[in-house]
Amino acid sequence: MKKNDEIELEIIDNGINLEGIARAENKVVFVPGAIEGEKVLAKIIKVNSSYCIGKIENIIERSPDRVEPFCSVYKRCGGCSGQHIRYKKQLDIKRELVKNTLAKQKVEYKALDSVIGMGIPLTYRNKAQYPVRKTIEGENKIGFYAKRSHEVIENEECLIQNEEIDKLSKEIFKLLLLKGFSGYNEQNGIGDIRHILIRRGYHTSETMVVIVVNNKELFEDVRMEEIVNILKDNDSIKTIVLNLNSSRTNEILGKEEKIIYGNGYITDFVGKYKYYISSKSFFQVNTVQAEVLYNELKKKLKLKKDDILFDLYSGVGSIGIFLSDSVKKVYGIEIEKQAVKMANMNLKINNVTNAEYIAGSVEDKIVEFEKRSIHPDVIVVDPPRKGLDLESIEYIIKFRPKKIGYVSCNPATFARDLKLLSQYYLVGTITPVDLFPNSEHVECVTVLTLKND
Template structure:
């Protein structure tokens, strides 16, 4: 029986790291998750939470430091929940992320397979092309920033070291406009106020920035003044007002009113162009996105005569990469607006051998199978929850030669690979660091049919 209490200070050795980046230790028989601690360190920590089976503690002093410990560059790192790993060197971060994937495959999937070293960035800062800044009132002043970890308390920021600097300067100008004209910002407790978020979308290929102000109603005072201010910034391409009257954690509402300039911008990845509108899903790291999609294309090993199914195709980003090497690509996506965007992106790139179907992947794949359509390759890029069981069943039933699985969550990847491994052999696992300085990691896996083993 443990005797840990909230507020208690303990000296503890960090045995390993959790998937979200906390250190894991044992104290008095209790598992303790230690924030901002690294495997191999001895730290003094203060207990902040005690549950039946585990406790949480905050690092106070480093008694024996890891070789990978560094001083965080961000001045609000210990407050903001946006990053989890700035106290580690980037070398240490990439090792952690590789271990995270290996651990998930072994522990959840009962899979022991070689995992390649993570493909990282030359510079792991200022890489994000999309930012969503919540806005609130702190000490009587409007501020924008990011939430503290596991809270809705905003940490005001002047510069985020992950965001594109040009886009962030434009966002800061919007904040100054809000303060100068005393425009009321939204209060989550009273449900009153107008401005909820400031969002920016930046194109690395064109240098353009779109600004989206998320408001509770269609009423932005002095909007012409704001447009005139933003026009002074290089790359400012458009201003939209997004209306979100709902009491929800979802940032964007369904309605956009375009106040100035373009309603969408264009990003280029690997020689392909993609439209980006306020609601478009698009990877936030264009440099690493090209690497990730190129690796998926390499794993697909297309010779020009294949039929490829791209399940969870979104706005057709991977589909169009594949279409340049395949005979035909069929993209499937449940979100109808994304399918419309995918068709437009195909037209933008003059690609005619990519078809997009709106619906559930398992339903569409079953229908295709019943019609005698059998793919040579199936690519999946599901959300964090992974593939639905019915999708995995459909994949196995269609029996493609190869499966390329793109994942943003090692845990659900491991779960899904365990099921697919009954009929497929894992050939290669390649992590790509899409989100440096955070605990998140993307991974692309090649599987081949066991009959071709």
């Protein structure tokens, strides 16, 4: 097989980016946009020693699960990867992906549930981060990055974002240009505005606007005050924050911030609990499904009133507070200081008196519990995509909690960590929850129980 060959391929599976997978001449061929069960004519666009990439030229046999994407820029935008697949089939594919990933690590577990999907898998995102760019030709753009590139793809409307967020982003973009600001150019590092980040409480409609600027002088620019004066007429906008990011990296937010309107946070609810959320704090992007996820975790944990629970990677305290009325005491650890500040405020607004949140990394801070002779009955972990580090796993095992609740947004690191923990723990039923419809991502939750020594 060589570049530019055109070959017929039978798609036997879908991969971690929802791309079709075929086999030809003893090689794996990845075919973006193809669905398991289809036969396609593909042009080989990349040949590697172990795999090739094929581009669909023609679909010879269509999957009954192929549907028309609802977004006009779907093929170019990197935001979604599953719009061409019927939602029910997306869920089946995600379950298969989780199953295969667990099998690769030879993880033993009780059962794997079907993926819990959303009723209407649209307009679910409560947070959007729009890059604002100025091309070398001088054109300012707002949109989302193209697949595997930083080209900004503009669109009329994004149907996975909350509609108000999507509308507002365009209004703010126009306003910034009207006031003479320019987008940022990644090639030369010149330009004023790098990103517009908007967060909106699903249940409260409270909206936060974060304008990421490239230059600290813009913190004091009078035009920002003029923008505040216009935007504050919109009742849902509760706070506006300027964030400084002048580094030549892919990070969206920088360290320094200036709150130019409101308190720097908004609120939202998960179940009966209210949460303050600031610009830099993690909060699940799909509020409806976050509640489903936390309820699944709670159901699986079967907590006891005298349990001591550790909420590791605790963000704004979402999980610990959600579980607080079922246990004696919650101790949380979170690396992002702003999130810990929110977590402590969240304890107060929810009248939770049996929890304590500590700022720092799990690796560094978990030892403090040992020093204070605090012994957990239950440890809940909800790490970032890279999963648990070995040091933390060793500590968790050393503490020997009766149960470990594991919430994960990355099946690969989830499977790896379950394998390590299963030396001492039995892995229960794994429930995937679709927090990211129309994308390749999926969240998983399970509870491990200590094996009898």
